[in-house]
Amino acid sequence: MGIRADKREALRRQLKSAARKRIAQHGLSSLRARDLASDVDRPVGSIYTAFKDLDDLILHVNADTMKELGSALSSPVENKDSKSAITALSIGYARFATENQNLWAALFEHKMPDGGPSPAWVLNHHSGLLDRLVQALRMMDPMAEPSLLERRAKTYFTAVHGVVTMSLQNRFLGVPRESLVEEITALVGVILAGLDASLVKKEQSGNGVKN
Amino acid sequence: MGIRADKREALRRQLKSAARKRIAQHGLSSLRARDLASDVDRPVGSIYTAFKDLDDLILHVNADTMKELGSALSSPVENKDSKSAITALSIGYARFATENQNLWAALFEHKMPDGGPSPAWVLNHHSGLLDRLVQALRMMDPMAEPSLLERRAKTYFTAVHGVVTMSLQNRFLGVPRESLVEEITALVGVILAGLDASLVKKEQSGNGVKN
DNA sequence: GAAAATATTGAACAGCGTTCAGAAATTGCA
DNA sequence: TGCAATTTCTGAACGCTGTTCAATATTTTC
Secondary structure (H helix, E strand, O other), rough: HHHHHHHHHHHHHHOOOOOHHHHHHHHHHHHHHHHHHHOOOOOOHHHHHHHHHEEEHHHHHHHHHHHHHHHHHHHHHHOOHHHHHHHHHHHHHHHHHHHHHHHHHHHOOOOOOOOOOOHHHHHHHOHHHHHHHHHHHHHHOOOOOOHHHHHHHHHHHHHHHHHHHHHHHHOOOOOOOOHHHHHHHHHHHHHHHHHHHHHHHHHOOOOOOOO | HHHHHHHHHHHHHHHHHHHHHHHHHHHHHHOOOHHHHOOOOOHHHHHHHOOOOHHHHHHHHHHHHHHHHHHHHHHOOOOOOOOOHHHHHHHHHHHHHHHHHHHHHHHOOOOOOOOOOOOOHHHHHHOOHHHHHHHHHHHOOOOOOOOHHHHHHHHHHHHHHHHHHHHHHOOOOOOHHHHHHHHHHHHHHHHHHHHHHHHHHHHHHHOOOOO
């Protein structure tokens, strides 16, 4: 049918790929419309025939990054007890962030236009990060309120996220890059030990379930 | 002596105050040089007689915010056992961030020119946040390596920081604003319980010290 | 008080994302 | 196929940034 629609689709792919490369190499903040245009050898205006604006293009790049994060985290979760799953998820997150620094940082640097679906929502939708965390936490404490479990999953995830972010971005407040995985392991270990301790307490007065 | 030096100092104070007000009300990202100039009823160029550039001005606003954070955290630390001190420090941090959202966010949104002393370094210097955390952790485990203690302090601080940041900035991944203090309390509680558990283990094989 | 030294000023500049009148290409119809 | 109608593409121009610097105004010096 539309030979123009095909060209539009090709342009979208080219632009996304060029934007991804530039973000990966030099960071989101130094992405320029004119640079992208010259990357794909087209005039500036052509960007706006393929995407609403640069924000829209970045949103698409970010969606891809989120899917890749989902893949990077998908293998280790199955066939493990809850605690190993949570640890593997956390370390996997730290590793992905370290190995894809700029692309990963773009997920959070990017301010959304507003109204539209939050990239964070898409993050969970595509990576299933929070869902998997909730699932593992539920296995540790099956009687817990679902809404509380979801809230706690967010708390633990954002805690790990904070350590990762500051380690990669803040030389002084964050832990040194080379000990990031060690520190994440320690943090998650302490949290899981603490959870265990309070679950044992609960078990003593009432009935709880193990693992 | 210099009546010009006095005027320069007055202008610096006016600009800092205007910038602070604008950041507090509308966020760092909507701070404009021309707006500031008209706030203090002077031409745009005058900003550059008082400060090197806008970054420099923002650095000064941020330094004040850090000192205020330091004050907000100074009272609760003394006269408490280590665990209460750590909890109070964390909740105090979350409260300060909540009550001064935009000014606090500016501390981390602002990218520094480079070379100069990191705002994060200044943060610790003026607020003593990490130092106090290290101190409390050392009381819990006096035999621990100082360098490990400092690293763990960074880990726990950035964990709390992450929960706070995401709660205030990310509607979907962060915990709801109204349960932030509750979640910080829970997180710190679980971490402290986990630390206790591992310290008890250490005590069993070797000699440790209590509190 | 006038000349020399210094500071202030705001129009102008460079760089940004985005737009839109005119040019080019595609489509529709005889 | 030929030509008009329609659609799409293009890049100079727009509006908004932070920052500069020749011209102007002020202060200092003797």
